[in-house]
Amino acid sequence: MNTAPTLTCFSLTTTGHVAHLVLNRPEAMNTMHPTFWRELDEVLVHLHRSGEARALVISSTGKHFSAGMALETFGGAITMDDQSPEGRAAIFDLLTDMQHTFTRLEELRIPVIMAIHGGCIGGAVDMVTAACIRYATADAFFCIQEINIGMVADVGTLQRLPKLVPLGVVKELAYTGRRMPAQKALAYGLVNEVFDTQEAMVAAALECAQEIASKPPVAIWGTKQAVNYARDHSVEDSLRQMGWLQGTIWSNRHVRESVTAMKQKRAGDFPALTPLQRFSELG
Numbered sequence: 001m002n003t004a005p006t007l008t009c010f011s012l013t014t015t016g017h018v019a020h021l022v023l024n025r026p027e028a029m030n031t032m033h034p035t036f037w038r039e040l041d042e043v044l045v046h047l048h049r050s051g052e053a054r055a056l057v058i059s060s061t062g063k064h065f066s067a068g069m070a071l072e073t074f075g076g077a078i079t080m081d082d083q084s085p086e087g088r089a090a091i092f093d094l095l096t097d098m099q100h101t102f103t104r105l106e107e108l109r110i111p112v113i114m115a116i117h118g119g120c121i122g123g124a125v126d127m128v129t130a131a132c133i134r135y136a137t138a139d140a141f142f143c144i145q146e147i148n149i150g151m152v153a154d155v156g157t158l159q160r161l162p163k164l165v166p167l168g169v170v171k172e173l174a175y176t177g178r179r180m181p182a183q184k185a186l187a188y189g190l191v192n193e194v195f196d197t198q199e200a201m202v203a204a205a206l207e208c209a210q211e212i213a214s215k216p217p218v219a220i221w222g223t224k225q226a227v228n229y230a231r232d233h234s235v236e237d238s239l240r241q242m243g244w245l246q247g248t249i250w251s252n253r254h255v256r257e258s259v260t261a262m263k264q265k266r267a268g269d270f271p272a273l274t275p276l277q278r279f280s281e282l283g
């Protein structure tokens with residue numbers, strides 16, 4: 001079964017093959033607590049499996065995109081004073097779980113666009129660096145807040161941000177906990193575009209998602225696979241992987257339909273991604 005999960009921290013709508021996930025706890029500045037993590041993971045599993053959406057936009061509500069980890073979880077859900085081997089193993093498992101959620105976002109079958117306004121703090125930086133494309137409002141800022149609360153950023157920022165902006169910039173932000181404003185993020189290429197208003201930004205993100213969703217989904221899937229692979233491997237290895245990948249997914253039918261649609265000045269008609277099932281559900 002692949003039913004949409006029941007959500008309290010988010011709202012999820014899918015229109016014309018574009019899914020739009022909105023962080024909707026503005027009163028709590030969309031902080032990340034155990035329910036946030038569980039629901040985000042469930043949504044991503046659902047989108048990954050359903051095959052219905054062909055692109056995902058994630059935006060937020062209220063003053064800030066997200067204030068990061070809910071501070072009350074430190075010393076609450078996350079028990080940090082248990083120095084026993086069992087306590088340390090539990091921290092390792094918890095952290096790995098959170099890391100997997102953002103890796104799931106990065107490895108989703110469909111491209112993900114983040115629409116970021118106001119503060120994007122701590123865990124929120126972890127999250128947005130796992131996306132394909134980032135848009136921001138002029139009032140947005142990015143903060144590796146972890147250093148200001150005595151910890152090392154541990155859910156992906158230090159691993160993914162250096163692939164997006166120069167290493168010196170990452171180190172400056174990570175050592176100082178300074179806020180990087182949207183215009184600077186634009187100059188470094190962390191965000192693709194800066195908008196005056198949140199409405200304009202979300203509209204542009206949805207328009208970009210719609211454009212992506214109009215392409216053959218298998219070619220989009222393959223392109224995401226290839227670009228993600230190339231980020232972490234040599235050109236030589238990536239070219240070889242490209243050969244195997246293209247050999248696996250090449251479709252004359254999709255290319256013919258794309259060219260015909262282009263000539264006829266109409267949208268191409270492409271089958272959706274096949275819904276995935278859990279192995280255990282196959283009977």
Ligand SMILES: C/C=C/C(=O)SCCNC(=O)CCNC(=O)[C@H](O)C(C)(C)COP(=O)(O)OP(=O)(O)OC[C@H]1O[C@@H](n2cnc3c(N)ncnc32)[C@H](O)[C@@H]1OP(=O)(O)O
Pocket residue numbers: 029031063064066067068069070071072119121122123124145146149154155
């Ligand atoms: C794996 C992930 C790890 C992490 O994410 S570590 C980072 C955790 N996050 C933080 O440390 C956030 C620190 N907070 C801030 O930088 C600022 O705050 C904001 C930019 C988010 C907001 O600034 P402004 O708009 O000026 O509001 P305000 O008066 O500072 O905050 C309003 C109330 O919100 C509480 N608050 C802020 N962030 C969090 C949070 N992350 N978890 C729980 N509460 C938070 C404050 O303390 C305050 O509360 P009151 O009104 O009672 O004084």
